[in-house]
Amino acid sequence: MKIQEIKSNQQSKYEEIIEYLKQDNGYWLENDKWDLTQEVFIGEKIYNSRYIDFSCFKNKYIKNEVKYYVLFNFKEKYLTNVSILEMSYRLNPMGGFFSKYYKDKISLIDINSDCLIKGGNFLIQTNINTDKSLNICKSKMASLLHFIKDFYDDREETEKDIWYSKNIKGVKIPASGANNGKNNRVSFEEIPIYYRETVKRYLKSIITTRSWSYCINTLSIINKFFKFFYINKYADGFLENISRCDIEKYIFYITNKNMDLCKDELHKNIAWIKKFLEYIQMAQYEKAPKKEIYYIIFPDDIPRQENKSIQVKRVKFVPEPILKQLDNNIMDLDRPQYIPMYILLRETGWRGTDILNLRFNNCLEQIWNNKEKQYNYYLCGEITKTGIAQLKIPIRYKVAQMVQKVIDKAKMLSTEKNNPKKYLFNTYEGKLKGKPLSKQNLLLTIQRLIEKKDIRDVNGELYHFRLHSLRHTRAKEYVEQGMGISIIQQILGHQSLQMTVHYATVTENTLYEKWKNTEDLELFKVDTNTNELEQVDLNSEDGEKLIRYEYVKKNLDAVRVPFGVCFKASKLPCKQQMNHCLTCASFCTTTENIPEYEEEIEHVKKQIDISKRCGRELWAEKNKTYLRLLEDTLTRVKEQKIIHKNGKSREEA
Known part of the structure; x- marks a missing residue:
């Protein structure tokens, strides 16, 4: 085969692959066996393994695409040394599979994702006989196919079947939201093909006005809706003629077959479907229901959401004895980069995502205090959940000094490539390069500290920690220190005073003292x-x-x-x-x-x-x-x- 045999709209992309593989004097393109000990590669063996061998791929074009996948992820530090070694173990069975079933294909993009089922059977026949090895191999194959298909696809992101948040301008995603691979993409591949464009168009209408997590949850509920009807033998075109009887079946399924769902989830599974159907009907989508939605879904069909008083009862505060132990031992965290994050959570009462969203170029400010005749330090950040463009709250001098040290270190380590958004707590290499440190990793680090220091609750159990508990606890501390509720609302960045009142409780003794002082x-x-x-x-x-x-x-x-x-x-x-x-x-x-x-x-x-x-x-x-x-x-x-x-x-x- 010659390069001309590749479709014209793929030629330029394939030429990009060839140019990329010509790096380091053409080493990667000319050699099918890469030596891990080479200076341009790892520079040493990995667990006594020395080579990555691509010679099992008999199709030259597919071989170069696989090489590009491995090299790109290595150069960008998306693959660790162990991941590279794992990949090298899977190349031989993958090469044998593609050579046997897809030897006439010009590119991996011509292979459907359903090949993974056939691939699983092939791997079992080639003596991959453990579930773990089989799952790893299938996972690597799926990752390879998605990567190559996305590389060749030059369409607008919202025209594709998988949307990545990083490729959609104006998407509302919190700083920590893209750390989890599941959170940085939405996939329409499970939506029936007949209705896929309808659902994509609806998601496109809300993708920049609602939060990214809201869009993910909406798509999940819509997918469940379609899956229910197709499993029950409904065919393409059922939505246009959907009746009250059909909806009753769906409502019965949601309310009686999903007993593990909380009240809020039950509410969403019906209310959000109603919202979806109403919108596509008002917008006159071609495949919208013909009958008016208010004749199909009634107000009483939608379960009530959880009572606010029950939500308030779930507000959890860190008990004082445990809080003191955490504060006293926090310097012993096994990952020191997370210590400043914990201190700022304790100091401010902000959400974890608000702290992760801080930028080193504008997060610390000095403001002149006329009364004290000195400059005071303020922490400055954008509160995305409630739409506050720049919230400034005072912080103590010692905390400000700590923040300044973190700023200095971030400036020293940051470049336009590894930290383009100037995050204060940034990941400088690896797959999450340019993203803030992980909130989940902070939580796991604190949990390890709790185990190490044997911090237990009143029942003698190791304390179960939630980051958001620090926010509730700080609100209570503000109240007990006599701060006005409206000031607490501003510091915490709450949208409503009512929410602040929910969090801002006090102990009985403090309540008595405050009442006694204001009785006259x-x-x-x-x-x-x-x-x-x-x-x-x-x-x-x-x-x-x-x-x-x-x-x-x-x-x-x-x-x-x-x-x-x-x-x-x-x-x-x-x-x-x-x-x-x-x-x-x-x-x-x-x-x-x-x-x-x-x-x-x-x-x-x-x-x-x-x-x-x-x-x-x-x-x-x-x-x-x-x-x-x-x-x-x-x-x-x-x-x-x-x-x-x-x-x-x-x-x-």
């Missing part, structure tokens, strides 16, 4: 010009308003919120959880909150500027809406002195 009620007002406290003339109009205001605060379960007080009855759910309290009828605000408004307005203006600089137009628009609401409320407060929509009716009720 004093009436006062703040002069907005001097910020001084003034006595109130109780006979004046302002005095009457303030008496009523303070009475309600004390007797009607009022809760302090940003810019004012919430008079919502404690048993009622908060309808403003995902909105600002400023628009809530239970909210009350007075002139004493004016400085808060002015400070927040300046803060939001800065956030708008930052969002624009970061190219986050959606965040900028949301902040502009919030800014208009703040400025309007401030104007009304200055005019009316006190604002409370429910007024006297709440007090008199």
Whole structure:
């Protein structure tokens, strides 16, 4: 065969392979037996093995593709020495398999992935008789086929059957999300071919507006939906004519045959299918259901999600004795690079992904403190989950010194190739090069420390550790130290005050002390010009308003919120959880909150500027809406002195 025999659209890609193999004076192209002891290769034997032999591949073109796969992954340090040795053991049976069944194929891309079944049978016949060896060999073969097919495929990523997050511009993936191979790709290969383009088009519509994990979970549920109907002998075209009867069968299967699923998962398996079907119908997809979805899936079909109070009960705090042991022994972690990550988790209460998302070029900032006449250190990061472009929180001087040392080391080790995104905690080589350190590896490292130091819970069991428990624990510490709930919300980067309240509990003793200190009620007002406290003339109009205001605060379960007080009855759910309290009828605000408004307005203006600089137009628009609401409320407060929509009716009720 000559190179002209390769399809014209594959020629240039195959020529790239040849050029790549010509490196090191053509050593890789000219030799079918690579010597591990060569300086251009490993430089030594691996467990007494010296050669990798490709001569078992009789088809020259397939042989060069396999060589390219091994060399590329070696050069990019995606394969460890042990992985290279494992691969060398599998070459001979793979070569024999391809030579026997696909000797006339010009390229590996002409071989379907279902060849793995045939390959498994061939491997058994060639005396690979252990499940472990068989699975490793099939895994290497599958990896090889996927790699080569992806190399030749020049289509847009969203036109392919497998999408990699790194190849889709604007995808919303957390810093740690791509560490796991399962998390950095979505595969449509299990979706029936007849509906594959429909599902791909739907995923494409949400891939840059929803999180990557949401898209993975959505595809998994849609795949389960189609699999159910095809297993039950439904044919291509069933979706267009789907009926209420068909949906009832699916709902019965989900709710009665999946008893291991929690309430939230049961909810998603029906609610997300409803959302999918509604969308493709409204968007007039060719293969959308003909009957209106509200005649097919009823609101009562969708199981209720888990009660928020149950979720709150699951919030887990690290017990104080265990926390002290961890803090005292953390310097003994067997992987020292994870020590600063743990310290920042303890110091800030941020999520693990927020810490991993820190960048060495802008994560530490000094801000002048007028009152203390000195610069204070702030940790700066993007909180992707709640859309905060740049959150700045103060950190202690010793912690700042530690961060600075990590920054200096990251600058020294980083290049445009091994750390293009300037991660503070970066992986500098290997398959995950350019990605942050693994959150899972930090967890495993801490677990090994717990075993080494024999840290046990009250039941005498080795403590089961969760990174997110540090976040809950830090929130509780903030409250017990007397920090206001709205400040804690800002530090933790929560979207709603309600979420902060869920996490921010206190011990009974601390609760008693705080209650005791605030039991005595004093009436006062703040002069907005001097910020001084003034006595109130109780006979004046302002005095009457303030008496009523303070009475309600004390007797009607009022809760302090940003810019004012919430008079919502404690048993009622908060309808403003995902909105600002400023628009809530239970909210009350007075002139004493004016400085808060002015400070927040300046803060939001800065956030708008930052969002624009970061190219986050959606965040900028949301902040502009919030800014208009703040400025309007401030104007009304200055005019009316006190604002409370429910007024006297709440007090008199």
